[in-house]
Amino acid sequence: MSLDTVVEDIREEAHARAEDIRETGETRAEEIESAAEADAEEIVAEAEAEADREIEQLREQRLSSAKLEAKQKRLEARRDVLGNVREEVEAELASLEDDTREELTRDLLDAASSEFDEDDDVSVYGRSDDRELIESILADYDGYEFAGEYDCLGGVVVESEQSRVRVNNTFDSVLEDVWEDNLREISTQLFDQ
Known part of the structure; x- marks a missing residue:
């Protein structure tokens, strides 16, 4: 074996190893990219779900506040009506x-x-x-x-x-x-x- 042949063999072996490393790197990069995309999709889905929960909670709070305010206004109106009725009865008694x-x-x-x-x-x-x-x-x-x-x-x-x-x-x-x-x-x- 000549020196050129040994160099050529080493070179081919180095190219083959480099090709294997490159392919392994590409495969690994694809796996990492795929996992990152899956993680990103999961994060987006969780963020959307959290946003939906917060929106629903806010809607329920506002609805509850609106119902409470309406109830308070109804009670105030009833108190006013009862007060007016009482005043009318008092006026009738006085006269x-x-x-x-x-x-x-x-x-x-x-x-x-x-x-x-x-x-x-x-x-x-x-x-x-x-x-x-x-x-x-x-x-x-x-x-x-x-x-x-x-x-x-x-x-x-x-x-x-x-x-x-x-x-x-x-x-x-x-x-x-x-x-x-x-x-x-x-x-x-x-x-x-």
Whole structure:
């Protein structure tokens, strides 16, 4: 074997090895590129899924906020309507006709008088516009006298020093009790169609 042949063999062997290395490198590069593309596709898919989740969550939050705001506005509107109804009832009570006002005032005074002893000195307070009415009713009661004005829609506040009892039988207090006891029914009649 000559030196040229050995050099040629080494050269061919080096070219063959270089070709193998190149092919292995290309194969490896393709594998890396393919894996990188798969990873990139997976990252994009995860990012899209996360974006979709965030969009859905944001949509649900906004929808929930909108529903809550609508509910609050509905409740405010209902409160306003109930307040208006209450004001109308109070206006009706304040403007009751004489006979009806006298009958109700007498009933409220009768109910309050059951709380006092016969020998008690009883003070009766009422609306300033009802002073004459109350004084005329008190003519039927021994030991009872009109003691002054009380800011109310009508009715009476009755008290006695001896028995240390005070009874609030005003239209306002009766309305408050009736209103509280029947608020659910009132709301149902006004709002549930």
